Amino acid sequence: MKYSYIKPRKKTALTKDMQLLFTFFGASIFMLVLTYSFLVFKDYRFDQREQEIVQEKKDLNQDINNMKDKITLIEKQNMLSQRVFTKNTVLKDSISNLFDLVPSRITLSQAKIMENSLTLYGITPNKDIYNFMLQAPLRSIFNRSYSSFYPQKNGWYSFVSTNFIDEESILDENK
């Protein structure tokens, strides 16, 4: 039997092999945890961004709806104003045409312009001048024309001319 004279070393579980193993697995686990943390962080950021996008979309939709409402209103305003401007211009032309229609020998004392009718009061030297120079053009414009004459002391005639446009013909024109 042989005896050793050296002092026995203290035995430890953390041998070189174990250290190597711990280092290897430690590095692996660290990388896995790092990857997992990265993914969890990214998922969190994605969720956050998704919520932001939902809010942004909501805001944008609201903005778009507001803008669409404004566009609709402006279009309505534009249409109405164009209609009003056209109506005023047509009215101006109609009144201008009416006064141009009256010959210089006939004097108007009053003109009532309604939507479907025109009533003229005035004086004329004789019925023929009225009939040929005013009644004829009025008849070509209006569907129905009625005239009444009242003799004046000076030999002239006062007249009342009532002229109507039938509603059907206005509707036909508008079609």
Added chain:
Amino acid sequence: MKISRQNIYLLALSVFLLIFVLIFSFMLLIPTGKEYRIKRAELKKENKKLRQLSDFANDTSTILQDLQNENRHIITAFSTPFIADRFQKQHRKFFSSLKLSKISKQENDDVFSVYEVNTTSEISSPKSFYKFLDAVNKSDWIIAINFPIIFKRDSELIHSSFTMKVYNNDKSKKEEKPKEDSNTTK
């Protein structure tokens, strides 16, 4: 074959760590990775939709701005409340006398409120009235000259009366009705 205790420790630890790695990977890492990929794809889609919506909003904004620039006068006119004094100041030059009375609110249509103004005036010739009609289309309000229009000769002047419809944006809930007004200028 004799396996030393040291090797048994080594083997056990290796197996334990391997199992840990596998469980960690399959239970946490891979599902999270899948979720990450799905969310990334979803986010890409959502970003694309957001960009499209943003482009659409920009286009709509451009259209709105263009419309606002083109129709500035009309927009301002619809939002300006009718003031009889101001109207008279602006348009009295066309008349020998101009009187506005009874500003009454008519039934609203769906968007606009309509006020009716009775007007009596005196003009020296119909031309003044034509000029007035031209000026009304360029005035600060949207005004439609309405029937009945009556012209009556009164010596050298023509006495005229007509109604005007003034159109405003409908703010009936916020706004008070305009006060009745009656002013004469000569």
